Amino acid sequence: MTAHQQPTDRIPTPDERPWALVTGATGGLGHAFADYLAARDVNLVLTGRRSEVLAELADRIRVGHGVQVVTETVDLSKPQATSGLLADLSARGIEIETLVNNAGFGTLGTVAEISPDRLASEVAVDCQALVQLCSALLPAMVARHQGTIINVSSTAAFQPVPGFAGYAAAKAFVLSFSRALWQETRGSGVRVTAICPGPTSTGFFRAAGDDGFPGRRRRPDQVVRTAFTALSRNRPQAVDGLFNKAQAAAVRLLPARIATAAAGRLIS
Numbered sequence: 001m002t003a004h005q006q007p008t009d010r011i012p013t014p015d016e017r018p019w020a021l022v023t024g025a026t027g028g029l030g031h032a033f034a035d036y037l038a039a040r041d042v043n044l045v046l047t048g049r050r051s052e053v054l055a056e057l058a059d060r061i062r063v064g065h066g067v068q069v070v071t072e073t074v075d076l077s078k079p080q081a082t083s084g085l086l087a088d089l090s091a092r093g094i095e096i097e098t099l100v101n102n103a104g105f106g107t108l109g110t111v112a113e114i115s116p117d118r119l120a121s122e123v124a125v126d127c128q129a130l131v132q133l134c135s136a137l138l139p140a141m142v143a144r145h146q147g148t149i150i151n152v153s154s155t156a157a158f159q160p161v162p163g164f165a166g167y168a169a170a171k172a173f174v175l176s177f178s179r180a181l182w183q184e185t186r187g188s189g190v191r192v193t194a195i196c197p198g199p200t201s202t203g204f205f206r207a208a209g210d211d212g213f214p215g216r217r218r219r220p221d222q223v224v225r226t227a228f229t230a231l232s233r234n235r236p237q238a239v240d241g242l243f244n245k246a247q248a249a250a251v252r253l254l255p256a257r258i259a260t261a262a263a264g265r266l267i268s
Helices: 028-038 051-065 079-092 116-144 165-184 204-208 220-232 242-253 256-267
Strands: 019-022 043-048 069-073 096-101 147-152 190-196 237-239
Touching: 019 028, 028 043, 028 051, 028 096, 028 220, 043 051, 051 069, 069 079, 079 116, 096 116, 116 147, 116 165, 116 190, 147 165, 147 220, 165 190, 165 237, 190 220, 220 237, 237 242
Parallel strands: 019 043, 019 096, 043 069, 096 147, 147 190, 190 237
Antiparallel strands: none
16 A cells, blocks of 8 residues: 555444444334444444343344344333443443433323322433433543434423323423533534424333324334434434424413313323
């Protein structure tokens, strides 16, 4: 090679590829995030509570994309389990460059009807684990001047939702936290966005207690593309789908009492 020749691009080995952590990978949206990242040559750490589903997803991605996949069966409603996940990543020498906080669930019903333990677990997964992972992994991203955080919020974040009170409040927290994190990391090389899906074709409503939720649903891969488009444009948040964007914008124009009552009627 002469002094004027440039070395050819070399395909990174599996050990050299960046790593992404996707929580809640056993659901449809988690699958879509995992597929999107693997197709872009990113190694994956996938978490969820159903080990057999994680194993099947990991095998499919390894065969289809040739990336490394590590699975972690964890219940993120327990703070010690999240700490254990972080400790295991450190022991394996895995540095997370992309964090996708996708794990979360909701419960349909009034606060008086729902078990207090169920609501506490909901807040722990939707909020506490998300903050714990962000705060633990962000310092290394800032030090490297490179990193990505995607926090999955919801269109439910834009107004209180009677009958879905805990979930809507948790997702409002996620949206607010992500907006602040976006501002805190500006100029650091770290990108942050909150993706706000509306109804999506996943198992979410079945797990929440009502799979007959009305309205047309978006596909998980559409939500994922919206999230990464928002990142490429350095936006702190994005609502997926034109109808959902219009609905979220309309909520801001309504008095809070009317918006809350309308949201409650949609759920009931």
